[in-house]
Amino acid sequence: MSAATGPRTDDLPASAQVVIVGAGIIGCFVGAELARAGAEVCVVDRAGPAAGSSSSGEGNLLASDKLPGPDLAFALESLSRWRRLGEELFARIEYREKGGLVVARTEQDWQALSELAERQRRQGLEARPLEGEELWALEPLLDRSVRGAYFYPGDAQVQPMLAVRALVAAIRRHGGRVVAGAEVRAAERGRGGELTALLTTRGRVAVGTHVVNAAGAWAGALSGLLGCPIPVSPRRGHVLVTEPVGSVTEHKVYESGYLGSVHDGDGEGSVSAVVESTAAGTMLLGSSREFVGFERSPSLPVMRAIAARAIALFPGLAGVRLMRGYVGFRPATPDRLPVLGADERAPSVLHATGHEGAGVGLAPATAAAIADLVLGRAPGVDVGAFSAARFAGQAAR
Ligand SMILES: Cc1cc2nc3c(=O)[nH]c(=O)nc-3n(C[C@H](O)[C@H](O)[C@H](O)COP(=O)(O)OP(=O)(O)OC[C@H]3O[C@@H](n4cnc5c(N)ncnc54)[C@H](O)[C@@H]3O)c2cc1C
Known part of the structure; x- marks a missing residue:
């Protein structure tokens, strides 16, 4: 047990x-x-x-990564049900409505993200574009070369x-x-x-x-x-856990390429940066997706790739030590x-x-x-x- x-x-x-x-x-x-x-x-x-x-896995409660249509409708319904569970329970399960930030690195990513966010907003999801000073004010430690981001205030987290x-x-x-x-x-x-x-x-x-x-x-x-x-089928993912670092970010921050890795096929496997803090002060770094059956031995190249992408998003993470890493299996349909x-x-x-x-x-x-x-x-x-x-x-x- x-x-x-x-x-x-x-x-x-x-x-x-x-x-x-x-x-x-x-x-x-x-x-x-x-x-x-x-x-x-x-x-x-x-x-x-x-x-x-x-x-x-991790405990993100996300609508930001859902595609418009039944996927997003179901997520919006579910997140509103999480929200109604009540303060007394929230304290016991580390529920935090901390908001998610989806970051576009290039102009091309920015155009694609803006188009998606517009469609999500038409379906009732709150999403705010942030560029330049406004973005750095929200995320002071984010790499300055990113093109822009969308902030989704309704994204939350539990343990x-x-x-x-x-x-x-x-x-x-x-x-x-x-x-x-x-x-x-x-x-x-x-x-x-x-x-x-x-x-x-x-x-x-x-x-x-x-x-x-x-x-x-x-x-x-x-x-x-x-x-x-x-x-x-099992779709394997790795998560890296850093030493406690205080606050690098208060939000869930992920690069817009993550959306492609969630929704597309990936015979070769994919890695995109997902960075977030926990109530204990550690950072969780993800994320990878591979179809390798129920293989439990972690892959060093995948863990390295996750760390490198997280550092590209938050350069300050470069000096931070990893405490551990683990793998889990997402239940994936075609x-x-x-x-x-x-x-x-x-x-x-x-x-x-x-x-x-x-x-x-x-x-x-x-x-x-x-x-x-x-x-x-x-x-x-x-x-x-x-x-x-x-x-x-x-x-x-
Ligand atoms: C790296 C990673 C990160 C993730 N991050 C997030 C995230 O941030 N937010 C999010 O929402 N989701 C996330 N997920 C996905 C999430 O973890 C899964 O979608 C979720 O845990 C699935 O829950 P479940 O109850 O269906 O399956 P499980 O938690 O796997 O439960 C299934 C149970 O069935 C039991 N079982 C199986 N076969 C039998 C049998 N024949 N007889 C008896 N018992 C059996 C198993 O022992 C197991 O306990 C992540 C997953 C991974 C791997």
């Missing part, structure tokens, strides 16, 4: 109305939403809460492991269970082919109405086992958008996965949508664009 949540685990029940596979930020958010609404919830994880990507811990407590407070050490290995079916139970390494749990696939980067494998395969909702090949399965580098940010809207589907309520969040049906016949990479 992870350090974030302590050693406690619940026993596997004989049955549960809703069995959620995966105790990351998504499974736990869904679990808390459903438990609060009175559903009988059991979250199972082969390791424990926040054992997967939710403890090996994802603390958020998972708070969600686990909420699930238990409302009578739900969170079972560690229970890997789902097989599904049992009734005569009509309907899914009746999951067989885990801790025993069998009968499924009342729904199974939620919240297995993150492993959701592709789990979906196969549930009889409704979806193409979710179009980089999540897979949410029912699957007609397995009617009791609901997918809640494929959030790529945005699962923390998109967790509240995901949970709301899944809870509505489980409880048969009119959907409060539109997830039509994220149906599994769009991938009919596509395999994971």
